Amino acid sequence: MVTTATPVQVVYKRPTSLSDIPTHYCPGCTHGIAHRLIAEVMDEMNIRDKTIGVAPVGCSVFAYNYFTCDFVEAAHGRAPAMATGIKRVLPDRVVFTYQGDGDMASIGMSEIIHAAGRGENLTVIFINNAIYGMTGGQMAPTTLPGQKTTSSPNGRDVETMGFPMKMAELLSQLDGAGYVVRRSLHDPKNIRMAKKAIRLAFETQVHGLGFSMVELLSTCNTNWGISVLESIQWLEDHMIPAYPIGDYKVSPAVANLKV
Amino acid sequence: MQTEIIIAGFGGQGALFAGQVLAYAAMDSGHQVTWIPSYGPEMRGGTANCTVIIADEEIGSPLVLNPKAAIVLNLPSLDKYEPLVVPGGVLVVNTSLVNRTAQRTDIENVFIPVNEIAEELGNRRLLNMVALGALLAKLPVLSLDEVEKGLVDHLPERHKRLLEVNKLALHRGAEYALQAVT
Amino acid sequence: MSKELLKGNIAMAEAAVRAGVEAYFGYPITPQTELLEWMSERLPALGRTFLQAESEVAAINMLYGAACTGARVMISSSSPGISLMMEGLSYIAGTEVPVVLIDVMRGGPGLGNIAPSQGDYNQIVHGGGHGDYHPIVLAPSSVQEAIDLTVLAFDLAEKYRSIVFVVADGNIGQMMEPAELPPMRPVRTEYPDWAVRGSMGQARHFLSSIYIEPKDEEVANYRMMQVWKRVQENEIRYQEYYLDDAEITVVGFGTAGRIALSAVRNARLQGVKAGLFRPISLNPFPIDELEKISQHTKKLLVVEMNTGQMLNDVQRAVKGKIPIDFYARLGGIVPFPDEILAEILRINQEEIPLEGDPRQRWMKRFAPVINWKN
Numbered sequence: 001m002v003t004t005a006t007p008v009q010v011v012y013k014r015p016t017s018l019s020d021i022p023t024h025y026c027p028g029c030t031h032g033i034a035h036r037l038i039a040e041v042m043d044e045m046n047i048r049d050k051t052i053g054v055a056p057v058g059c060s061v062f063a064y065n066y067f068t069c070d071f072v073e074a075a076h077g078r079a080p081a082m083a084t085g086i087k088r089v090l091p092d093r094v095v096f097t098y099q100g101d102g103d104m105a106s107i108g109m110s111e112i113i114h115a116a117g118r119g120e121n122l123t124v125i126f127i128n129n130a131i132y133g134m135t136g137g138q139m140a141p142t143t144l145p146g147q148k149t150t151s152s153p154n155g156r157d158v159e160t161m162g163f164p165m166k167m168a169e170l171l172s173q174l175d176g177a178g179y180v181v182r183r184s185l186h187d188p189k190n191i192r193m194a195k196k197a198i199r200l201a202f203e204t205q206v207h208g209l210g211f212s213m214v215e216l217l218s219t220c221n222t223n224w225g226i227s228v229l230e231s232i233q234w235l236e237d238h239m240i241p242a243y244p245i246g247d248y249k250v251s252p253a254v255a256n257l258k259v
Numbered sequence: 260m261q262t263e264i265i266i267a268g269f270g271g272q273g274a275l276f277a278g279q280v281l282a283y284a285a286m287d288s289g290h291q292v293t294w295i296p297s298y299g300p301e302m303r304g305g306t307a308n309c310t311v312i313i314a315d316e317e318i319g320s321p322l323v324l325n326p327k328a329a330i331v332l333n334l335p336s337l338d339k340y341e342p343l344v345v346p347g348g349v350l351v352v353n354t355s356l357v358n359r360t361a362q363r364t365d366i367e368n369v370f371i372p373v374n375e376i377a378e379e380l381g382n383r384r385l386l387n388m389v390a391l392g393a394l395l396a397k398l399p400v401l402s403l404d405e406v407e408k409g410l411v412d413h414l415p416e417r418h419k420r421l422l423e424v425n426k427l428a429l430h431r432g433a434e435y436a437l438q439a440v441t
Numbered sequence: 442m443s444k445e446l447l448k449g450n451i452a453m454a455e456a457a458v459r460a461g462v463e464a465y466f467g468y469p470i471t472p473q474t475e476l477l478e479w480m481s482e483r484l485p486a487l488g489r490t491f492l493q494a495e496s497e498v499a500a501i502n503m504l505y506g507a508a509c510t511g512a513r514v515m516i517s518s519s520s521p522g523i524s525l526m527m528e529g530l531s532y533i534a535g536t537e538v539p540v541v542l543i544d545v546m547r548g549g550p551g552l553g554n555i556a557p558s559q560g561d562y563n564q565i566v567h568g569g570g571h572g573d574y575h576p577i578v579l580a581p582s583s584v585q586e587a588i589d590l591t592v593l594a595f596d597l598a599e600k601y602r603s604i605v606f607v608v609a610d611g612n613i614g615q616m617m618e619p620a621e622l623p624p625m626r627p628v629r630t631e632y633p634d635w636a637v638r639g640s641m642g643q644a645r646h647f648l649s650s651i652y653i654e655p656k657d658e659e660v661a662n663y664r665m666m667q668v669w670k671r672v673q674e675n676e677i678r679y680q681e682y683y684l685d686d687a688e689i690t691v692v693g694f695g696t697a698g699r700i701a702l703s704a705v706r707n708a709r710l711q712g713v714k715a716g717l718f719r720p721i722s723l724n725p726f727p728i729d730e731l732e733k734i735s736q737h738t739k740k741l742l743v744v745e746m747n748t749g750q751m752l753n754d755v756q757r758a759v760k761g762k763i764p765i766d767f768y769a770r771l772g773g774i775v776p777f778p779d780e781i782l783a784e785i786l787r788i789n790q791e792e793i794p795l796e797g798d799p800r801q802r803w804m805k806r807f808a809p810v811i812n813w814k815n
Contacts, residue, residue, distance in 0.1 A: 050639040054506070055649075064647050070637045072509045073649030075532045078502035081494065085506025085514075086637070088490045089464050093639045111502070114495035279446070279617065286446050286619040294446070294617040319703030321616050324777040413446075 015039035017048045019066050028228030030185040030218040031059060034127060035066050037195045038096070041202055042069065051094040052086055054079040056108075058100035059133035077108025080115035083122045094205060096123040102132045105141040105165040112171070119176025119210040123201045126167060129218040130239060137223030141165040144242050149223075164242060168215045172248035178210030180249040184217035186235045190245070199259055209253045217243055261314035262400045263323045265340055266390075268332025268353070270307045273387030277330070278309035281391065284401050284409030285313040293321040306335055313400050328398050330390045332356065332373070349398045351390055351436075369393050369436045376431055382421070385428040392432025403429055444619040449584045449609060452620055453517070453543055454479035456591040461626040462541075463512040464490035466503040470522045471555040472611035473545035477517065489628070497522040501529030508538040509648045511636025513595055513629070517543035519611075520561050521552065523569075530604060531570025535650025537665065539598035543591070543607045545614040548773025556773025557611035557696055562750035565606050566724045573662050575669040576604035577676060578724040582699040584618040590721070592623055597676060599633075601668050608723065610746065612696040612775060669725075678721035679730055683709065687716025689788055690734055692755055693744040694720045696775065701744050704781035713789045723751070731758035740788050741765040744781055746774075749800045756799075764793035767803040 014020060018039035025031045042048045051069040055061060057076035064071035074082040079097035087095040104112050104126055115122060131149055132138040138151040142164050146155040168182040179201055183194035194216055201212035217239050221231035264281065268274040278294050285292035296309045310326065312318050328349040329340040333356045344350050346365040355374030371393045377386040388410075395403055407426050414422055447455075454476045457465070465484055467477040477493065484491035490507065494500035497518055507514045518526065523544045533540055546561045548554040566578050577597050581587035587609055594605040632638060637646045652658035682702055684690060689708075693701040698719035708715035718734055720727050735741070740763060743752045749767050759765060768784045770776040808815075 049641055052637055052639055061651070062653075064649065068645055070639050070645055071647045071649075072506065072536075072637055073647075073651050075502060075505075075528055078498070078505075078529065081499040081502035082506035082509075084492070084499075085464065085466065085503035085508075086510055087506075088492055088503070089507045089510045089512045089514075090638060110495060111499050114499060282617060283446055286444060292446075292619060295612065296615055317702070318618075318699075319706065320700040320778045321612065322700075322775060322777065324779050 015043045017042035017068050019068055021065065023066055024062055025059065026222045028219065028221045028231065029059075030129070030216070031127065033185050033191060034125060034216055034218065035063065037191070037198050038098070038125060039067060040195065041199045044199065045202060045206070047094045047202070047206070050092070051096065052090070054083045054086070054095065054097040056097065056099040056103040057134075058103045060098055060100060060127065061134065063098050077103050077106070078111055079103070080108065080111040080120070080122065080124065084115055084118070084120050087120060087122055091121070094123070094202065096125060096202070096205075098125045099127070100133065101126070101128045101130065101140045101142040105167050109165075112167075113174070116171045116174045116211040116213070117176045119178070121205050121208055122211060123205045124211075124213040125198065126213055126215040127218045128167070128215055128243065129220040130164075131220050131223045133220050133223055137225075142167075142243075144238055166243065168213070168243075168248045171211075171213055174211075176211050177213070177249045178251045179204040179212040179254045181213075181247045182215040182217065182243060182245050184235065184240060184245055186217065186219065186232045193245075200254065200257065203257050203259055204254050207253075207257060209251060209257075215243070217245070261312055261318065262328070262398070263326040264311045264313075264394070264398070264400075265308060265326045265329040266311070266332075266387075267306065267308035267329065267336035267340060272307070272332045273384060274307050274330070274332060275309050277387035277391045278311045280388075280406060280409050280413065281311050281313075281401070283413040284406040285311070287409060287412065288401060288405045290315060291318050293318050295321040306333075308336065328394060330394055332386070332390060334358070337361070349394060351394045351397075353386070353390060355386075367397055369397055369439065371432065371435050371439065373432065376435065377428065380424055380428055380431065382424060385424060388425050388428035389432035389435075392429035393436035395429075396433035396436035403433055444621050446617050447584050447620045447622070448475065448615065448617045449587050450475040450545065450614040451479050452584045452588050452622070453591045453607065453609070455483070455622055456588040457515050457541070457595070458483050458487070459623050459625045460592045460595045461513050461628045462489070462515045462595070463628055464504075464507040464514045466492050466494050466500040466507070466516050467518065468494050468497050468500050468522060470519045472547060472557075472614050473517050473519045473543065475614070476543065476545070497525035498528065501526035501533075504540055505529050505533050505536070505538070508533060508540045509536070509637045511632035511638065513599075515541040515543070517545070519545045519547045519555075520549050520558070523561060523564070527564075527570040531572050531574065532650045534570060534574035534576070534604055534665075535572060535661075536648050537602045538648065539602050539605075541591070541594040541598050541605050541607070543609065546608060546610045554773045555611060557746065557775050558773050559610060559695060559697060559746040559750070561608065562723065562745070562747055565608060566726070566754075574604070574665060575672070576606050576724060577601070577672060578606045578608055578722065579678070580608050580695040580721060580723050581613060582695050582719060583620075584613065584616060585620040586721070587613055588620055588622060601672055603668065603672065608695065610696050673725040676722055677725055677727045677730065679727045680719045680721060682717040682719070684716040684718065684734065684738070686714050688714040688739045689742060689785055690716045690718055690738040690740070691742045691744055691781065691785065692718045692720070692731070692751075694723060694751060697744045697746050700776055700778055701781050703778035704785060707778065707782045708785045708789075711786070713785060715785050720751075726754045726758070728754075728758040731755060732760070735759045735762045739763060740793055742781075742784055742788055743767045743799070744776065745769050746776070747771065749803075752799060761795060764795050765799045766793050767799035769803065769807075
């Protein structure tokens with residue numbers, strides 16, 4: 001028997017920035033992917049020790065449990081204001097918020113717009129799954145026209161319920177924004193693109209280049225009422241046409257960053 | 260024992276500043292003092308007034324219904340404060356802007372054209388100091404010297420070049436009040 | 442240090458600067474805007490944090506974030522703005538981080554007006570935000586006291602990891618009086634061990650008001666009540682005037698209290714044995730002290746610039762032992778000493794029933810003052 005001395009190669013390990021505990025997220029939910037990508041970026045940039053996360057209210061209300069960096073928990077929608085308070089007092093730390101669509105694009109619209117407008121050196125990870133998850137599937141500001149939810153049982157009628165909020169497009173208009181992009185978590189290629197964007201968003205902050213936001217199109221198979229595989233397909237078929245993946249604002253200074 | 264003085268006029272006539280000069284002088288002379296303005300929408304171009312209380316013990320209310328003295332720089336202020344001055348008190352009336360005489364006979368009225376006197380001194384904005392001088396001539400709660408010192412120590416730096424003429428205005432007001440038939 | 446002639450709003454702002462405030466967040470609102478303006482000039486010049494927020498909602502949450510870093514932080518506003526801050530305040534209470542708030546109260550409810558008022562008493566003293574918490578509430582009646590209590594507020598906030606309010610009104614904010622500012626304290630360089638400042642090689646920190654298990658929230662509520670018990674035992678503040686032989690004791694706080702002082706003095710000049718009890722800590726409220734007073738004074742007169750919000754607390758202290766009457770001006774009207782004097786003289790002559798609602802008796806007497814027709 002011939003033994004070959006192949007060295008053991010580590011091809012997968014848990015990022016040290018990610019807690020070694022099971023999450024409370026539903027099977028098939030993309031929050032876990034988003035968490036992991038952030039943790040990998042923190043590891044790669046070696047910033048975990050000086051990073052402070054701000055958790056939202058919504059499904060990711062317990063996000064603070066899943067990262068090993070310092071964390072605080074904000075009131076619903078107020079994470080950008082709370083993060084501003086922290087960052088202004090501790091400008092050499094890395095501060096990020098993790099917010100869902102209800103938290104950021106509805107109740108927290110004022111706080112996010114003004115944080116971006118001020119060019120706060122913050123990073124915002126925005127999970128857009130077109131529905132309120134934690135409260136059980138109500139209409140979100142990003143719910144698509146016609147989409148059925150528990151509070152739009154006949155589908156979102158734009159005549160009475162208004163149109164979806166396109167946050168990346170909206171925030172990209174503000175001079176304080178350095179880096180605003182939309183990515184998706186529905187397949188490996190897009191997940192890799194999402195990670196690069198998260199990295200660039202944190203780099204934007206570390207280099208003091210202004211507000212950065214990565215919108216991540218995400219699934220919620222539970223509240224969409226479909227299977228995991230169907231939810232991935234639904235994201236691809238319905239969300240991406242409404243929320244095109246792309247770079248909405250990359251300031252010249254950010255474009256010149258070498259990562 | 261306390262002395263209450265209300266100074267009232269249009270915004271821009273320097274009523275609030277005249278009160279502050281009085282308050283600074285009172286503080287520097289070792290008295291207790293409060294200065295409180297009317298504030299709010301009315302201070303934007305409308306009427307402005309302040310109440311100064313000078314005392315020798317802890318001051319309770321910074322506002323009084325019936326002041327010992329009032330300086331009224333325009334007609335609305337005369338209408339409002341003339342009835343309120345305590346009997347035996349002092350009322351300084353700016354006759355430059357008031358076309359009626361005062362009706363009270365149980366108080367000491369000082370009728371003085373402070374706008375014209377200020378203009379004679381070369382600066383219309385001195386009218387508040389002219390009026391303050393007139394008041395102090397009749398209500399010796401502080402001496403002119405003490406108020407002059409208040410001006411010296413507290414006139415904003417950018418107005419320091421106007422110090423001498425401010426002092427002159429105080430004296431001119433006092434002289435007028437002492438000579439005037441009241 | 443010598444005395445300067447200082448405006449209340451600016452005096453409170455500079456007192457905070459000298460007490461070592463590291464971050465201030467605010468939003469313009471009359472009658473406290475000078476405070477914000479003063480901070481906008483002073484704090485950046487000292488290398489500290491000043492930020493004008495987009496709203497009071499944002500400002501209180503910025504304060505919340507900054508407080509979580511262990512920094513000395515402060516916010517100021519006036520009544521409608523304080524209402525907007527109540528959400529954030531409840532989170533701050535639940536997270537047990539120290540903050541100082543200054544409320545320069547104005548007439549309300551709603552937009553109301555910008556004149557001096559004490560209408561926020563219940564909102565601030567008895568809650569405001571949701572949930573079970575107890576802020577420390579201090580009420581100055583002069584510019585000097587506003588300075589001293591602002592400095593004290595920071596120390597108490599940190600000692601008890603508590604919310605501390607300084608409640609002034611437009612009168613105190615706009616008034617100038619000779620007062621002495623404290624010496625400049627250095628900004629501290631060491632932070633409490635609970636502070637979220639990045640783990641920096643140490644153990645991870647996490648701050649939140651979330652206790653998802655009710656049994657944990659119960660423990661947290663109990664812990665906060667334990668802290669509050671210590672506050673009640675140690676932080677009662679008040680001032681007494683002429684109480685040694687007072688037969689009629691006026692009770693009033695802040696501006697109403699100092700106006701009452703003038704009335705009490707004038708009553709004494711007329712031979713009426715009047716005195717004044719001025720609560721300084723509205724929360725904790727000087728219950729025991731008032732109860733003691735009720736044992737040797739004959740009648741109480743509660744004077745407020747609201748419809749009797751503190752009256753309820755006074756009644757709680759006196760427990761019906763002696764009769765209480767009430768006098769108030771509302772909606773931004775400040776009483777003159779003459780009005781309170783008239784009440785003292787009336788009470789001196791009249792029998793006041795032990796039974797009945799002092800507020801209702803006052804409403805009856807007061808109706809003609811505002812030409813109220815039924």
